[in-house]
Every structure is written in C-alpha cells, then in structure tokens.
Amino acid sequence: MKYNPVYTTDVSSSRRKNRKAHFSAPSSVRRKIMSSSLSKELRAKYNTRSLPIRKDDEVRILRGKYKGREGKVTQVYRKKWVIHVDRVQRDKSNGATSPIGIHPSKVVITTIKLDKDRRAILDRKDRSKTAQPAATEDVEIVD
Secondary structure (H helix, E strand, C coil), rough: CCCCCHHCCCCCCHHHHHHHHHCCCCCHHHHCCEEEEECCHHHHHHHCEEECCCCCCCCEEEEEECCCCCCEEEEEEECCEEEEEEEEEECCCCEEEEEEEEEEHEEEEEECCCCHHHHHHHHHHHHHHHHHHHHHHHCCCCC
C-alpha cells in the first residue's frame, strides 16, 4: 500500500500539510468530514449531535441565499464537498436548470433515511448508553 499521510498517527500543525490532507482526502474520509448536525427533535431522540449526510435525508438550509428552504438531498457530491437539495437550483441562460451546491455544515438534518447500517451507526453513537453504564447497574454488597 502506498504511504498516505492521512492515516498516520502523527498530527501536523502545518497549515500547508493540513490543507493538503483535507483536499486530497479519499472518499471514505470525505464522508465523515461531510457531516451535518441533527435537528433538536432528532438530537433528543437519538442522543447524538451529527451524522454523515446521505442521499434521501431531508434537510433545512441554515445559511446563505437559500436560508430556510427545506428539501430532500438528491446528491452528495464528495468530490466538490457539496450536497444538492431538490428545488434548490438556478435557471441557466439556455433555459436548463442547474442544482446549487450547499456545504453540509450549513444544513440541519430534519428527517433521517434509516436502514440497518444507519441504525447501527446511531446505536453506536448513542451518548446515553456510553455516558453512564456503571450508574444504571445496582451493585449488591454481600457480607
């Protein structure tokens, strides 16, 4: 396997190296970086703050020209670090429409597309399970 600085344990504080690692990151690492926070209702339900964004999630845009718009994610464009949301598009001069790319950190997930893999991720990230495992068990002292 080729040497890849992203997977080493040494962490550099060099801006140049960090930018290179970020922008040349493989798709699997970009998935993790392209995470969005959950809405307050979902945060309370699943006890986690954020989740990697995925096609068919429903989101609300929080920043920019399209602030307040809601829609379904139609594409996660990892190469360009953006997501495309349905009905968020621009009319081109030839009459065609072009989707507008929005960074996942500028949206909040309102509805999650759940399948067995996504459910497993939510179970693993559930903070209530990891926070106090010893506090929930009663220990009986026998003399």
